[in-house]
Amino acid sequence: MWLLHQFPLCAFSRKVRLLLAEKGVDYELIREHPWERRDEFVDLNPAGQTPVLIESDRGITLIDSDAICEYFEETVERSPMIAGTPVARAEIRRLVAWFDQQFHGEVVAPLMRERMLKRLVHRTSPDTGALRDAMRTANAMIDYLDYLLDHRKWLAGATMSLADLTAAAHISVADYLGGVDWRSHEGTRAWYAGLKSRPGFRPLLAERMGVIAPPAHYDKLDF
């Protein structure tokens, strides 16, 4: 059995969980708070970050969401998520990188710092300017998704791919933290509603991060 070290608001762990669900791979969860820098966890992953996925019977340790997703894409045929020609695969990976780097760096990370870490760890108030900037950036990036979805059925083309799972993972964490204003994003909203209704997404939407409550619309399929 695979064991996934993660915490509920880790967007990279959500990306891995959505992929594992599509591929039909079972796993169990282990809660890990990377900001506590637990010695045993840093020994496991010198980068000190979730997700880490372990199969101890076979002695396999997989670290980093991209490395994990590529591993299951290579080893599990069901539901290919990086499919098509090399150019199509490059387009999927471009969008994955865009979400993992820019959407995470400029939207999810500041929201987590201001609305989660400052409350759970530092016991200080959020910086409203930083929150405003993160929400403005979220809005601009979702405008670009609206544009893509005007031209394509799924983000990277005609079929669902790792780009959709990655984008939905990051957007779901931003949405939990109140960072997404869904007005005027009809295209992306319809796409996200479709993803939310997938069986692999529902357990994620049911989880809560301690005292931090999501907005009322967060886990609703009709929002």
Next chain:
Amino acid sequence: MWLLHQFPLCAFSRKVRLLLAEKGVDYELIREHPWERRDEFVDLNPAGQTPVLIESDRGITLIDSDAICEYFEETVERSPMIAGTPVARAEIRRLVAWFDQQFHGEVVAPLMRERMLKRLVHRTSPDTGALRDAMRTANAMIDYLDYLLDHRKWLAGATMSLADLTAAAHISVADYLGGVDWRSHEGTRAWYAGLKSRPGFRPLLAERMGVIAPPAHYDKLDF
């Protein structure tokens, strides 16, 4: 002919160039300074970042260093750089991600901000505390490379891989900006000397970024 949009101190472009050299793929360079946010470039890549690699005859645009490297790994058989079993490939990608995210985020990005952008763009003085932090982190991360190279011939195992090219790309930019203290890193130094002597590395070491001069040892094979 492939056209690569890049600038000399872009570590992600260096990573792509080292891979293209190993694979024997020819390309021409186009200088792009992403911080200027040129309209035509942002139209090309909404993320506004180098590298972008274009083959206009075939209408191919590749964006993001990982997407580009995976594309050539899939399309050019020569010199496999993400080779081996799925577990071995996951180890290569773990180290690539570690350098692209942590070494870049905590070492290369602050060095570029303090020693390049502040001089070229903002005309302000570097923050010596930020420089000290970046150099301390570089030292700790290179300690980990020393440890890996005590146990392995190359960073991810018995053969050279994209992990080595990625690490060398980021380290070379940090070294250009005076961020690497080579004392007490014999293992990594020997490994890096081997990479520096590869034909694909030499043109990179000969390039200069405007008025910013590297330290005297930077382009020497014996340093």
